[in-house]
Amino acid sequence: MKNIEEEIQKTLHSLDGLERAKANPFLYAKIRHRLAEAQTPLGIRLPVSLQLGMLTLVLVLNFWTIASNWQKSQSSANNATTFAESMGLTLTDNSFYP
Amino acid sequence: MQEKTLIDKLKQADQQAFRYLVEQYQDKVFNTCVGFVRNFTDAEDLTQEVFVKVYQTMASFREEASISTFVYRIAVNECLAFLRKQKRQKRLGAWLSWLKGDDTETMVQQVPDFVHPGVILENQERAALLLAKMQELPERQRVAFTLHKLEGMSHQEIAAIMQISVSAVESLMTRAKQQLQQKLQAYYSLFIES
Numbered sequence: 001m002k003n004i005e006e007e008i009q010k011t012l013h014s015l016d017g018l019e020r021a022k023a024n025p026f027l028y029a030k031i032r033h034r035l036a037e038a039q040t041p042l043g044i045r046l047p048v049s050l051q052l053g054m055l056t057l058v059l060v061l062n063f064w065t066i067a068s069n070w071q072k073s074q075s076s077a078n079n080a081t082t083f084a085e086s087m088g089l090t091l092t093d094n095s096f097y098p
Numbered sequence: 099m100q101e102k103t104l105i106d107k108l109k110q111a112d113q114q115a116f117r118y119l120v121e122q123y124q125d126k127v128f129n130t131c132v133g134f135v136r137n138f139t140d141a142e143d144l145t146q147e148v149f150v151k152v153y154q155t156m157a158s159f160r161e162e163a164s165i166s167t168f169v170y171r172i173a174v175n176e177c178l179a180f181l182r183k184q185k186r187q188k189r190l191g192a193w194l195s196w197l198k199g200d201d202t203e204t205m206v207q208q209v210p211d212f213v214h215p216g217v218i219l220e221n222q223e224r225a226a227l228l229l230a231k232m233q234e235l236p237e238r239q240r241v242a243f244t245l246h247k248l249e250g251m252s253h254q255e256i257a258a259i260m261q262i263s264v265s266a267v268e269s270l271m272t273r274a275k276q277q278l279q280q281k282l283q284a285y286y287s288l289f290i291e292s
Contacts, residue, residue, distance in 0.1 A: 021129045021141075
């Protein structure tokens with residue numbers, strides 16, 4: 001038991017009189033490099049709200065373009081059908097020779 | 099350079115003043131980081147980060163504390179943040195290996211193998227063990243004990259860095275010593291009695 005107590009005390013005092021660990025001699029140059037990197041702009045930084053607004057606008061424009069194209073294709077199909085009907089060009093299921 | 103002049107120049111982002119500050123504190127900060135993270139590569143990376151933070155936050159320094167306290171406070175906070183992140187990653191790793199059904203990682207005992215370069219040869223094994231056991235202490239006890247043992251700081255200096263009273267530091271130190279004694283008792287009981 002005495003041995004253990006001795007070991008504990010020696011270990012608890014093992015860091016006494018410790019010499020400081022020395023930093024890298026090129027530390028300052030590395031810090032300057034890191035600071036320069038931190039100051040270099042990575043591109044135009046916009047606020048998050050503006051980024052979200054722009055994203056919403058793009059999505060709305062996409063949706064509007066798709067919807068209007070779909071409407072156009074529908075109306076041109078209707079026009080073609082009307083024209084075909086007026087010219088008697090439509091086919092029914094059982095009459096191949098109108 | 100006088101502290102007031104140094105602070106004024108640092109606030110104006112004076113490069114020579116910043117170089118002077120780095121030269122004055124680089125070993126102190128590195129030694130503190132080594133004590134906390136027990137790894138030279140991580141300690142060097144953290145030391146760089148500490149000085150970058152000092153440079154970037156100098157404008158908001160209110161001179162309520164000394165520049166030394168300010169630098170050490172940033173160093174301690176950086177080290178603690180790093181250790182917390184490391185702990186989270188270890189937990190995630192253990193959890194993932196448990197999910198895979200691989201228990202080997204949790205069974206491996208950590209051997210205290212980090213040797214502080216400033217410890218004399220005959221004490222290296224004991225110092226490695228003590229540094230490893232210090233990692234197991236609660237955060238505030240670890241901070242107080244590390245600053246006292248590695249940087250030889252007084253309780254007053256530690257109190258200023260931790261922003262607590264001197265009596266609170268004394269209490270933390272007492273509890274840290276008690277806990278370390280218990281941990282070392284358990285460790286040595288395994289080897290000496292068997």
